[in-house]
Structure formats: structure tokens, C-alpha cells
Amino acid sequence: MRLIPDKYAAPIRARLCYDRISEVRVINRAPVRVCYDGAYYYLCKTGITRDKSAAFIAGEREAEGIVMRACEHSLYTVTETLKRGYISVSGGLRLGVCGSGVTNGQALTAVKDFSSVNIRLPHQIFGCAAGLCAKAVADGTVKNTLIISPPGAGKTTLLRDFCRLVSDRGYCVLLCDEKYEIAASAYGAPTLDVGCCTDVISGIDKTRVFETGIAHMRPDVIITDELFGTDIESVRRAATCGISVVATVHAKNTDDVMLKPEFRAAAESGLFMLYAVISPAPRRAVTVFEEASI
């Protein structure tokens, strides 16, 4: 709440249940919206509404104010992530940020004139991954698992709980928290529960974590968020080293995943043994498929 102006924070605090909010979207000079229970509403004095005319209208430079507060008025701390379109804030909050790029030839050097922000709030739901964990952990090993869902359906929440459950069973888990949103580490300690046997590497890209983590941390399982096609090779390398990988990918279902060439190749080679598909909000049901059924 410290990120947004008091007039927005007041109705959220007074009228809404924090656990049911997943996003607050602010676009300069546009109505402020809130994703509540998986549906979008306008934010107004009395809470949320479908009536656009009652909504709070964001100021001309509202997005910039939020970005500055998010980086504690120190833009240099977030320049690199801003270039990739987001800012991680302590406590696991992630801000998607839009603005204008400043380029030097081909290179993007900075982002200026912030036009909108999407504040994404993390949630920890204890036990939500119990069903998946029961299927993924068998015979003393963790199966390579790919969690599939569209953005905002709860991939990270499921992954965090999975990490906690596997870690608390005594497996050495290496958590690659590239965007600080799974463990939400601050000053060297996770602020969200990711289990007692979890080593967390934050803010470093997956390729590097897979290389250094395998070499120096001897994990049983590597857990990471949002795989892209370019990361599949690292996953394959880990799997051939006898290390299990549990990761997420943005897609609606397994058919969508198979449209991505690298993931198709991975599926055909049997890299992932288990696929967990999360249905979109508000249902958010988790369906688990064995590799053979894909």
C-alpha cells in the first residue's frame, strides 16, 4: 500500500480483502483497476465498481510516482530490470512497468516517461501444491515437472508451495528466483516460506544459476519460474546431471506448449515427466498429466 497514493490505498484497506487482490493497474490519466477474485473492477471511493464514471482517475504522472516509490527513489537500483519491463519490490511484489525506451544505437539504455504500472501482489497459499507434490515425488526422487498456466492464474503461488513441500521433506532444493517473486528475498533471507532446505539464488538469470548451482550447491531439485525456449538446454543439462527440474511456463494448456518448438522437442524427448495445468482464475484448478498422455 505504500506504493500507491493514499486515496487508492484507503478503500483497498477499508473495503477489500487483501488476499483476494492479485493486481492493481494504474495507467496515467485512466481509471485505476483492481483484479479482485480473478476479475477486473474499477477502484473507487467505496471499493470496487463496474461503473467507470465512479472510478479514480490516475494523475498525469502517477505511474512515475509509483515507480519511484517502488525503487525507494533510487532508479539506479532497478535500471536493469526496468529495461526488461519490471521492478521487484521487497515482499515479493512485482511491478510490470511501461514507458518509453531510451536507446543508444541498438542498445536499450534506460526507460523514461513511465506511462503505466501493474502492481502484482504475491500470495502464499499453504498446501495448494499438496496434490501435485504427491504425484511428483515418488521413489525418493522428484519428477521433472512443468507447470503450465496463463499469466495471473497462480503459477508462482503453486510453485512456491511446491518448493516448500519438497524442501521440508528434506530434498536439497535450489530455487532460481530470477525476479525475486518466489522467495521474495530481502537482505539475504527469504520473506516467504520456501522450505527449510532451500538455497535461494535471486536476481540472476537461469542459465547462470543452472551452471553454477549444479557445480557448487549439489541440489536434488532445481525450481524456477517462467521458462523460455532458450532455457530448455539448461534444463536438459541439469536432467542429464541427475538433477530434477520443476519449472513453469506461460501457456493456456499442453497444446499451447507444444506450439513452442523447444518445448515440443523437450516433450518428445521425455524431458518432463509430469505436466500440471492450472485453469484460469477464478477456478484455478490444477490438472496433472503424465508425460505418456501428452
Added chain:
Amino acid sequence: MSVKILIVFICTAVGTAAGYFVMCVYKRNFDYLDGVCKLLNELKRNISYRRDAAASVLGAAAIDSAQLKKNVAEYIAYTGGKADKPTLSRGFLSAETYARVCELFYSLGKSDGNSQLDELEMFLKTFGDMRAAAETKCKKQGAVAVKLGFLLGLGVGILTL
């Protein structure tokens, strides 16, 4: 006789104290500028490696000058609040020093790492020059003020007799 000696002694002491007071005025200005230079070096060191937020670097720094402590506290309060600009108290600062200090605090955190380091370097030069001038003033004029105070006190004491 002892009363006369006491009067001379008191006048001399008051004069010397006045001289010391003038020297302290110069000294606190020097302390302030010295503190700013130390902060700038600390910020440069931090941004080159850890890249912590400016407020946490400033908050953790050891500061001697009471006025600088106050200005840093005002800046930290601004970063934790929702105001557009930090409001800094002027205290004993000269108009020029105050303007430079405001410029420094307003510019903190407004650019990427390399640009911020360049800006800090520029500020370090400005404040370094101001500190050198304040140090000279403190040493020369401060010492003169103490001596003058002593002599003036002594003179007044003798004249009183």
C-alpha cells in the same frame, strides 16, 4: 587588587569565548561540508558495487554534523512517504551551500548507475572545493577570531579598570 585581576580575567575569558564561538561557526560549516563529502564517497562506493537504495546508504552512514543528520533524516522521510520532493531545512547553511545541498538531494536516485556516479563525482568536486574553502576559513579566521577575542577581552578588562 584581586577584584581587578578577576575583572580582567572575566573580560579576557568572555572575549576568548566569543572568539571560540566564531571559530565554532566556521567549524560547523566545515563539519557539514566534510560530512557531505564523506556521504558522497560512501554513495559512490555503494553504487559501484551493491547498488542499495540511497536512503539506506545515507541512513547507515555515520554523520557528525547535526544539521546534516537532520537533512538526511528529512530525505529518508521523503523516500518513505509520498511527497514529490524532499523538504530540507536550511539551518545555518549559506544560501549557496543550501542550494547545492538541495540540488544534490533532489538528484539522488533519478538516473541509472553510471549517470548517478558521474553526478556524484561532479557534486564531490563542488563540495570538495567548498570544504577546502571552509577548512581554510576555519583554520585562519577561526584562529584569528580566538586571538582577537582574547586581546579584545583583555583590552576591555584593562580599560574597565
